[in-house]
Amino acid sequence: MPGPAIDRSGDRAHTTLSVLTYNIEGLSWPARTGRAPYLAAIAERLAAMRAEGTAPDVVLFQEMFSPAAKRAVAASGYPAIVSGARRTTRARGTTRDGLPGRANALHGEIGIRVFGSGLAIASRYPIVHDDQRPFGRRSCAGIDCLANKGVQLARIAIPGVPGVVSLYNTHMNSRGASRAPAPRHLAAHDRQALEASRFIDDTLDDGSPLVFGGDFNMRHSEARWENFTRYKDIALVHRVCADPAAGCEVRMSWDGDEPWMDTQDLQFFEPGGVIDIRPIRVEAMFDGGSSGQRLSDHDGFLVTYRLSWPVATPVGSVCTAQ
Numbered sequence: 528m529p530g531p532a533i534d535r536s537g538d539r540a541h542t543t544l545s546v547l548t549y550n551i552e553g554l555s556w557p558a559r560t561g562r563a564p565y566l567a568a569i570a571e572r573l574a575a576m577r578a579e580g581t582a583p584d585v586v587l588f589q590e591m592f593s594p595a596a597k598r599a600v601a602a603s604g605y606p607a608i609v610s611g612a613r614r615t616t617r618a619r620g621t622t623r624d625g626l627p628g629r630a631n632a633l634h635g636e637i638g639i640r641v642f643g644s645g646l647a648i649a650s651r652y653p654i655v656h657d658d659q660r661p662f663g664r665r666s667c668a669g670i671d672c673l674a675n676k677g678v679q680l681a682r683i684a685i686p687g688v689p690g691v692v693s694l695y696n697t698h699m700n701s702r703g704a705s706r707a708p709a710p711r712h713l714a715a716h717d718r719q720a721l722e723a724s725r726f727i728d729d730t731l732d733d734g735s736p737l738v739f740g741g742d743f744n745m746r747h748s749e750a751r752w753e754n755f756t757r758y759k760d761i762a763l764v765h766r767v768c769a770d771p772a773a774g775c776e777v778r779m780s781w782d783g784d785e786p787w788m789d790t791q792d793l794q795f796f797e798p799g800g801v802i803d804i805r806p807i808r809v810e811a812m813f814d815g816g817s818s819g820q821r822l823s824d825h826d827g828f829l830v831t832y833r834l835s836w837p838v839a840t841p842v843g844s845v846c847t848a849q
Contacts, residue, residue: 531687533838541835542688544804547583547812548740548792550698550825553596553645563595565822567602572819574604577651583812583829585683587696587740588647592674600647609657611646611679611696618677621663621722627710634706635670642674646696646741648681655691656682660726662700668715669705676700678723680730689840690802693731697723697741702748716744717754724758736799736834742825746791761795763787764806764830778810792828802836 531542551569552562576582582604591600591610600608630636644661648654661677676698682691700715707715731737739761745751765787768775787793798804812818812827 534835538838539835540687540838541833542685543807543831543833544585544685544692544738545583545829545831546585546587546694546738546740546794547827547829548587548589548696548742548794549813549827550589550742550792550823551591551596551599552823552825553590553593553599555593555642559593562593566593566595566599568820569813569822570599570602570604572813572822574602577604582651584651585694586649587694588649589696589698589742590645591647592642592645596645600649603649605649605651607650607652607654607683609648609654609679609681611644612659612661612675612677613643614640614675616643616659616661616675616677618661618663618666620725621666622718623663623665625665626668626714628708631669631707635673636668636707637672638664640673640675644675644677644679645698646677646679648679648694648696650681650683650694652683652685654681655684656680658730660722662719662722666715666718666722668700668712669707671700671705671707671712671715676719678726680726682735685834688802688834689836690799691735692802692804692834693735693737695723695727695737695739695741697739697743699723699742699744701744713750713754716751720755721758727759734800736802736804737797738794738804738830738832739796740792740794740828740830742791743793744791745793747788752788759795761797764794764796764809765790768806768809775806776808778808779814790828792825794828794830796832801840802834804832804834806830807833
C-alpha cells in the first residue's frame with residue numbers, strides 16, 4: 528500500500544484508514560443454532576478481501592461468543608487481533624448502587640458471567656497497545672448480564688503516520704432482547720455510557736485521534752441517546768456524513784433526517800492534538816448487496832477516514848499514553 532501523500536499546498540500529509548464495525552451474531556446455543564456456516568463464510572469473505580487488497584484496514588467485531596465465532600475471527604486473515612474482556616476480567620471504578628426494580632435470576636441476572644465480552648479488534652497494522660474494561664456488575668440488565676460486556680481499546684501504528692490511532696470497541700445493553708423491564712435496561716445502558724466515557728478519558732491523551740465504534744443498542748431510543756450524549760461530546764459519523772457540505776460520500780441507503788436513529792451500529796471520531804481525522808466515505812458490508820450476502824442479523828458498517836497532519840511533524844514525534 529502506498530505511503531502517506533502530500534496535499535497540493537505542500538503543508539500537510541494525509542492517508543486513509545477504513546474501519547468496519549460488525550456484529551457477527553456469534554451467539555451460542557440455545558440463543559442461536561446453525562450459525563457456524565455463516566460465521567465461516569464471514570471469515571472466508573474477509574480473508575478473500577485481504578488477499579485482494581480490498582479488505583477494511585480494521586474490523587471491530589461484536590458477539591464473538593461461540594467457538595465458531597472465535598474461529599471465524601481468527602481465520603479472517605488479519606495479522607493483528609486482540610480480544611476484549613474475558614469472562615473473569617474484573618470491572619474497575621463502577622457504581623455499586625442497585626438498578627431500578629429487582630434482579631431476576633430467570634432472566635440472567637445471576638451474578639455470574641457465563642461469557643466474555645464478545646469483542647475483538649482485527650487490524651492490518653501493528654497493534655502496539657491494548658486494554659479493556661468490563662462494565663460493572665450492577666451496570667447490566669437481564670440476559671445481557673451473562674456476558675462480561677464492556678469497552679475495548681487497541682492502538683495501531685500506521686506506517687508514515689506520526690503517532691498512533693486509538694480504536695475503541697463496545698457492545699452495550701440491549702432493550703427488549705435483554706428481557707429486563709424498560710426502566711431497568713435503560714438505567715443499565717446509562718451506566719454503561721458513563722463507564723465507557725470514563726474508560727476513554729482514562730486511556731486517551733490529546734496526541735491520539737480516536738475512532739469509537741460498536742453495537743450501541745440505541746436504535747429508535749431518544750432516551751438512550753440523551754443519556755449517551757450527556758457523558759461524551761464526540762462527533763458522530765452519521766451526523767457528519769448526512770450533511771451534503773461535509774464532503775463525505777454516502778454509499779448506502781439512509782432514510783429520514785436522522786439516519787443514526789435507525790441503526791445499532793455506529794462510529795464516532797475525534798481528532799488528536801496533531802493528527803486530524805474525518806470521515807470521507809460510508810458504506811454497508813454484508814448487506815445482501817455488492818459486498819456480499821447477508822451473514823448476520825446486523826449489516827457491517829464501513830467508514831473510510833482521512834487522516835492528515837503537518838508535513839513538518841516527524842514520524843514518531845507524537846507521544847501517547849500507554
